[in-house]
Amino acid sequence: MTFVIAGGGLAAAKTAEALREQGYDGRLVLVGAEPHLPYERPPLSKDYLQGKSEREKIFVHDAAWYRTHHVELLQGTQVTGIDRAGHRLDLSGGERLGYDRLLLATGATPRRLPVPGADLDGVLYLRTVDDSERLRDTLATASRVAIVGAGWIGLEVAAAARAAGAQVSVLEAERQPLLRVLGPRIAAVFADLHREHDVDLRLGVQVSEITGEGGRASGVRLADGTHLPADAVIVGIGAAPNTGLAAEAGLKVDDGIVVDAGLRSSDPDIFAAGDVASAYHPLLGTHIRVEHWANALNQPAVAARSMLGQEAVYDRLPYFYTDQYDLGMEYTGLARPGHNDDVVVRGDLASRRFIAFWLDDGRVVAGMNVNIWDVTSQIQELIRSGRPVDRARLADFDTPLHEATL
Ligand SMILES: Cc1cc2nc3c(=O)[nH]c(=O)nc-3n(C[C@H](O)[C@H](O)[C@H](O)COP(=O)(O)OP(=O)(O)OC[C@H]3O[C@@H](n4cnc5c(N)ncnc54)[C@H](O)[C@@H]3O)c2cc1C
Numbered sequence: 001m002t003f004v005i006a007g008g009g010l011a012a013a014k015t016a017e018a019l020r021e022q023g024y025d026g027r028l029v030l031v032g033a034e035p036h037l038p039y040e041r042p043p044l045s046k047d048y049l050q051g052k053s054e055r056e057k058i059f060v061h062d063a064a065w066y067r068t069h070h071v072e073l074l075q076g077t078q079v080t081g082i083d084r085a086g087h088r089l090d091l092s093g094g095e096r097l098g099y100d101r102l103l104l105a106t107g108a109t110p111r112r113l114p115v116p117g118a119d120l121d122g123v124l125y126l127r128t129v130d131d132s133e134r135l136r137d138t139l140a141t142a143s144r145v146a147i148v149g150a151g152w153i154g155l156e157v158a159a160a161a162r163a164a165g166a167q168v169s170v171l172e173a174e175r176q177p178l179l180r181v182l183g184p185r186i187a188a189v190f191a192d193l194h195r196e197h198d199v200d201l202r203l204g205v206q207v208s209e210i211t212g213e214g215g216r217a218s219g220v221r222l223a224d225g226t227h228l229p230a231d232a233v234i235v236g237i238g239a240a241p242n243t244g245l246a247a248e249a250g251l252k253v254d255d256g257i258v259v260d261a262g263l264r265s266s267d268p269d270i271f272a273a274g275d276v277a278s279a280y281h282p283l284l285g286t287h288i289r290v291e292h293w294a295n296a297l298n299q300p301a302v303a304a305r306s307m308l309g310q311e312a313v314y315d316r317l318p319y320f321y322t323d324q325y326d327l328g329m330e331y332t333g334l335a336r337p338g339h340n341d342d343v344v345v346r347g348d349l350a351s352r353r354f355i356a357f358w359l360d361d362g363r364v365v366a367g368m369n370v371n372i373w374d375v376t377s378q379i380q381e382l383i384r385s386g387r388p389v390d391r392a393r394l395a396d397f398d399t400p401l402h403e404a405t406l
Pocket of ligand 1: 009012031034041043078128245273274291292293319320
């Protein structure tokens with residue numbers, strides 16, 4: 001048997017690990033487009049970007065681990081085609097590689113800014129370790145940076161740029177940062193946080209052009225004509241799943257590669273995990289594609305079981321975290337601002353020590369703890385229980401969370 005994993009990120013490495021742990025002893029090949037060992041991305045916009053942690057710390061495993069576990073690593077190699085009928089892959093070097101089971105863990109790629117000047121030098125994106133190192137070098141000398149997009153990555157980069165001493169403008173089309181994830185009330189916490197750290201946060205603005213001098217970005221022009229000079233422009237406007245390979249092979253794709261709760265695609269020998277997978281979630285009753293570390297960490301155990309022909313279901317709730325300045329937070333569940341705008345807060349938004357709960361029909365669907373720790377599993381129990389909550393008890397710090405239900 002030959003099992004092949006296409007994609008060299010966290011989901012890929014963890015699937016290799018899970019397959020070996022679950023007793024698969026056949027040939028195992030991991031084909032990754034980047035020239036690096038599989039690594040974790042969260043530090044790339046946090047400690048690693050700020051020069052506070054070592055490169056060795058980002059790798060999922062060291063090179064010896066792959067040798068010891070007989071995982072053949074094809075680094076710097078792309079899977080360029082899938083011949084489903086022949087069970088063969090085309091690789092970028094021109095070779096062909098047979099497979100019995102295939103896992104697609106090809107991740108996502110930052111969306112490009114569709115304006116004139118977006119390909120000038122000094123316009124940076126952040127996805128890879130190379131991007132992070134380039135950005136770190138840039139921040140070491142830049143005095144003014146403009147960040148397009150006030151999502152998680154844009155805001156984390158803003159914090160890193162302020163720590164590096166640069167003047168920072170953040171430009172966001174919505175009227176609050178993170179509006180579509182958090183809704184207006186909680187998003188305002190992040191707007192205040194950045195303004196308190198002297199970030200020039202411009203909301204409800206459209207970038208119409210990156211201006212340049214001598215082929216290098218010199219600033220950003222807004223639709224209203226305002227020009228903001230900048231030594232570097234960092235774009236963080238979201239990522240798109242790398243589904244091209246799957247779509248060309250005729251697999252079902254809808255935003256991500258569509259897989260069932262066992263992470264099986266529309267082809268019984270092909271599976272998908274991590275950022276690229278749009279997986280049916282049994283608790284939520286719908287397909288969701290989650291672009292977060294914990295998903296890429298935990299889906300592989302289920303993908304491996306399914307690849308081995310066993311029954312398995314991925315039903316963990318989405319979870320992610322961020323660190324910005326002295327704010328640390330964890331978010332779990334899935335709220336849809338616009339639908340779930342009923343928010344109960346336990347604690348104090350202004351002091352940035354609180355838990356926010358998003359309710360749907362009186363039941364908790366998501367929770368976010370800010371500078372409060374070790375509550376994620378309790379919040380998840382509340383969500384999983386599906387029981388209506390008493391708002392006053394939910395808001396009261398002295399009531400244990402499990403006593404907040406009716
Ligand atoms: C800067 C940054 C900070 C983040 N911070 C957080 C955070 O704080 N909290 C959090 O929860 N999440 C965070 N995330 C998200 C998290 O890192 C991702 O969810 C996670 O990396 C997804 O892992 P993955 O293995 O699915 O995909 P990826 O990590 O994207 O790996 C996919 C790999 O597949 C390779 N590949 C693509 N196509 C092919 C092909 N055809 N053949 C071979 N290889 C291919 C790619 O080059 C890439 O190396 C962050 C992401 C970034 C970029």
